[in-house]
Amino acid sequence: MSEPLLEIDDLTITFPGGKGQWPWQRQPDVRAVQQASLSIDPGETVGLVGESGSGKTTIGRAVLRFIQPASGTIRLGEFDVTGFGRTVPSPYRRAVQVVFQDPVGSLNPSMVVGDIIGEPLQIHFGMDASAREQRAGDLLEQVGLERHHLERYPYEFSGGQRQRIAVARALATEPRLLVLDEPVSALDTSTQSQVINLLDQLQRETGVAYLFIAHDLAVVRHISDRIAVMYHSRIVEQGESDLLCEEPRHPYTDLLLASIPDPDPVIQPGKSQRRRELTVGGELGATGNAPEQGCPFANRCAHVMDVCHDQFPEPFPFESGGEVRCHLHTTGPKLEGRPLRALATPTG
Ligand SMILES: Nc1ncnc2c1ncn2[C@@H]1O[C@H](COP(=O)(O)OP(=O)(O)OP(=O)(O)O)[C@@H](O)[C@H]1O
Ligand SMILES: [Mg+2]
Known part of the structure; x- marks a missing residue:
């Protein structure tokens, strides 16, 4: 087996x-991510899913070294990312690139596409103007646009096309890892699948690995080899994509799956029913600061036990290489890595 990237x-x-009610008061620190462990192999796609505020973007930003974690380590190939000082080495900037959700905000509106893609080519490879034009044109064609688009401004393109430009710019440095933070969430469904297919194809062509962040499990499943599920600062389950979606081990993964709307009118009511069974305390997401000790899902979990409020469980590995962090697998019913459906529920 290869070394993880x-x-x-x-x-x-x-x-x-933030500030408290009075000038001398301060709110407690926000626990955005706690004890998260995750790896990505070269050329692999790992999806990171979870509801809003669970900490997905924060993990992505730490990998990009836009923020420095309180503790823990990040390593990419030969780079000790958490060991970097104030300045991030240029070879690391080259090795890890990012595409954001909002292609309008992330492309400089006053630059033509040729300069947008040309910039990293100049910074990282020192290419002269004609070499940049040649390479930027090649990259545009690679993402399904045309060479003459080099002369145009971002506003002249549709949302999907702008996202293709953002991908071309990111690939310009020949990165080993691309952090894709909700790259298709702002696009309509048919454009979403075109961009996803493009990303798939580009990965086959270049061997780049993806950290694919999204709140929509249906989108993530399609593109990911493995998926990590986050809930309120914690990675609660991770594993091979199809297995995780077909045989969830964590009650939150189960809930997330039941929350995917099904176009089939026969299946959909069953899903809504399942969602109600799985949720206690209403369907609202996590609120307030994440607990430091217990499981953050405890207040919403239909299977909650006393221990869940006191202690966040250690990872329980299962045979397919995934792992789950849930007391159901170690205490009480002792699922021991078996799918959640092995548990006898009151409704059968
Ligand atoms: N710069 C910041 N200062 C203070 N709190 C922050 C900051 N950035 C994020 N947070 C908090 O950290 C938590 C995790 O945020 P994050 O943006 O990583 O979530 P997310 O999973 O990406 O959510 P979304 O799906 O909405 O993008 C949230 O509670 C958020 O309010
Ligand atoms: Mg986010």
Whole structure:
């Protein structure tokens, strides 16, 4: 087996709390990510899913070294990312690139596409103007656009086309890892699948690995080899994509799956029913700061036990290479890595 490309180990990230009610008061620090471990192999796609505020973007930003974690380590190939000082080495900037959700905000509106894609070519390869034009044109064609688009401004393109330009710019440095933070969430469904197919194809052509962040499990499943599920600062389950979606081990993964709307009118009511069974305390997402000790899902979990409020469980590995962090697997019913459906529920 090959060495992982990216290794995130026991990562904790906090943000300073805001002002309190009185000038001398401060809110407690925000626990954005706690004890997260995740790896990505060369050329692999790992999806990171979870509801809004669960910490997905924060993990992505730590990998890009836009923020420094409170504890834990991040390693990419030969780079000790958490060991970097104030300045991030240029070879690392080259090795890890990012595409954001909003292609309008992330492309400089006053630059033509040729200059947008040309910039990293100049910075990282020192290419002269004609070499940049040649290479930028090649990259545009690779993402399904045309050479003459080099002369145009971002506003002249549709949302999907702008996202293709953002991908071309990211690939210009020939990165080993691309962090894709909700890259298709702002696009309509048919454009979404075109961009996803393009990303798939580009990965086959270039061997780049993806950390694919999204809140929509249906989108993530399609493109990912493996998926990590986050809930309120914690990675609660990770494993091979199809297996995780067909045989969830964590009650939150189960809930996330039941939350995917099904176009089939026969299946959909069953899913809504399942979602109600799985949720206690309403369908609202996590609120407030994540607990430091217990499982953050405890208040919503239909299977909650006393221990869940006191202690966040250690990872329980299962045979297919995945792992789950849930007391159901170690205490009480002792699922021991078996799918959640092995549990006898009151409704059968
Ligand atoms: N710069 C910051 N300062 C303070 N708190 C922050 C900061 N950035 C993120 N947070 C908090 O950290 C938590 C995780 O945020 P993050 O943006 O990583 O979530 P997310 O999973 O990407 O959500 P979304 O799906 O909405 O993008 C949230 O509670 C958020 O409010
Ligand atoms: Mg986010």
